[in-house]
Amino acid sequence: xxxxxxxxxxxxxxxxKGTNQYGETTKPVRVPISKVDRVLRFLREREDxxxxxxxxxPAGFPSPADxxxxxxxxxxxxxxxxxTATFFVRARGDSMLGAGIHDxxxxxxxxxxxxxxxxxxxxxxxxxxxVKRLRQAKGETWLIPENPDYPSITFQEQDDTHLWGxxxxxxxSL
Amino acid sequence: xxxxxxxxxxxxxxxxKGTNQYGETTKPVRVPISKVDRVLRFLREREDxxxxxxxxxPAGFPSPADxxxxxxxxxxxxxxxxxTATFFVRARGDSMLGAGIHDxxxxxxxxxxxxxxxxxxxxxxxxxxxVKRLRQAKGETWLIPENPDYPSITFQEQDDTHLWGxxxxxxxSL
DNA sequence: TCCATTGATTATTGTTACATTATTCAAGAA
DNA sequence: TTCTTGAATAATGTAACAATAATCAATGGA
Numbered sequence: 001x002x003x004x005x006x007x008x009x010x011x012x013x014x015x016x017k018g019t020n021q022y023g024e025t026t027k028p029v030r031v032p033i034s035k036v037d038r039v040l041r042f043l044r045e046r047e048d049x050x051x052x053x054x055x056x057x058p059a060g061f062p063s064p065a066d067x068x069x070x071x072x073x074x075x076x077x078x079x080x081x082x083x084t085a086t087f088f089v090r091a092r093g094d095s096m097l098g099a100g101i102h103d104x105x106x107x108x109x110x111x112x113x114x115x116x117x118x119x120x121x122x123x124x125x126x127x128x129x130x131v132k133r134l135r136q137a138k139g140e141t142w143l144i145p146e147n148p149d150y151p152s153i154t155f156q157e158q159d160d161t162h163l164w165g166x167x168x169x170x171x172x173s174l
Numbered sequence: 175x176x177x178x179x180x181x182x183x184x185x186x187x188x189x190x191k192g193t194n195q196y197g198e199t200t201k202p203v204r205v206p207i208s209k210v211d212r213v214l215r216f217l218r219e220r221e222d223x224x225x226x227x228x229x230x231x232p233a234g235f236p237s238p239a240d241x242x243x244x245x246x247x248x249x250x251x252x253x254x255x256x257x258t259a260t261f262f263v264r265a266r267g268d269s270m271l272g273a274g275i276h277d278x279x280x281x282x283x284x285x286x287x288x289x290x291x292x293x294x295x296x297x298x299x300x301x302x303x304x305v306k307r308l309r310q311a312k313g314e315t316w317l318i319p320e321n322p323d324y325p326s327i328t329f330q331e332q333d334d335t336h337l338w339g340x341x342x343x344x345x346x347s348l
Numbered sequence: 349t350c351c352a353t354t355g356a357t358t359a360t361t362g363t364t365a366c367a368t369t370a371t372t373c374a375a376g377a378a
Numbered sequence: 379t380t381c382t383t384g385a386a387t388a389a390t391g392t393a394a395c396a397a398t399a400a401t402c403a404a405t406g407g408a
Binding site: 022028033036046048079084089099106119129167171 | 196197198199200201202203204205206207208209210212213214216217219220221222224225226227228247248249250252253254257258260261262263264273274276280293294303341342343344345346347348
Binding site for chain 1: 385386387388389390391392
């Protein structure tokens with residue numbers, strides 16, 4: 001059977017612009033093979049803009065998939081200001097309960113911040129990592145636990161004592 | 175002045191493999207224009223593998239730039255199991271101090287988890303978001319604050335009460 | 349002999365090109 | 379009218395390319 005031609009102008013025909021999955025134009029970026037899947041997940045799940053809600057709720061029952069009335073939050077950007085100077089430490093014990101640090105919490109530590117008076121810091125004492133609050137007074141530097149059951153120590157009284165960085169955030173799992 | 179030719183074989187010459195910034199081959203991936211910079215930062219700063227240290231310290235004074243003795247951690251993967259069902263809420267007040275939730279803390283909430291007995295949940299009561307611990311007993315459902323100064327309420331006694339999700343993590347800033 | 353210069357050689361890199369797929373439009377057919 | 383089919387155009391994944399980077403070895407001068 002012969003097919004008849006179906007010619008003629010098709011003004012305005014064709015796939016409309018912006019009908020891709022992102023709603024905007026894309027461009028190729030070189031990604032190391034091992035990170036391709038991670039980057040695709042990053043883009044697919046929009047991990048850099050998860051919804052943030054405040055205290056009041058919009059009318060009805062808003063969905064996280066909606067546009068976020070209270071804004072979007074990027075966890076990495078929020079928690080890590082200086083990626084090359086940031087690391088994590090697992091907290092142990094309850095010597096810093098007063099600062100909201102529980103046993104097993106994950107601490108975000110920034111080495112680029114200045115460890116000034118009052119900051120919560122990570123120090124290694126004889127090969128052991130501990131969390132303490134730094135106090136500088138009368139020319140002396142003290143490491144003070146936030147729990148009266150534990151003793152304070154001076155920074156200099158230990159031989160192998162190194163200041164690792166300043167704790168910026170505490171991540172507590174429920 | 176005429177340059178003399180400098181011919182001959184160059185066996186083994188050329189830029190060695192693996193001398194790129196990632197140490198492995200790359201391939202182009204299409205990225206929406208607005209996310210290009212974010213993806214490049216993600217790759218440059220290796221945000222998906224920041225170092226995690228335990229309690230003991232390797233010999234000397236290890237640098238976060240070294241290979242990570244205790245492993246690497248991806249904040250997004252660690253905190254967000256179900257990206258499409260996850261959102262954040264800013265906590266207010268001290269009604270959940272006992273659960274380690276302080277005023278101003280950022281709560282990670284997962285809507286896909288089942289709100290069973292004992293879980294800390296986010297509920298909206300008459301348009302206000304609150305954090306409470308869920309208790310199911312004797313056929314009744316209670317919302318219990320983790321602070322004796324606050325009253326418990328039953329889940330059904332409010333008209334406009336919606337369960338939003340289960341709190342999985344608390345992010346506390348110092 | 350020793351080493352700086354210089355072209356040869358090969359990988360990296362950012363971008364363009366392209367073939368395939370997806371999506372919508374409208375002329376004909378039924 | 380409604381359905382079918384080809385036309386039109388954007389999206390998509392990847393190949394290709396030109397420019398750059400990094401290393402090797404022959405040459406030639408000190």
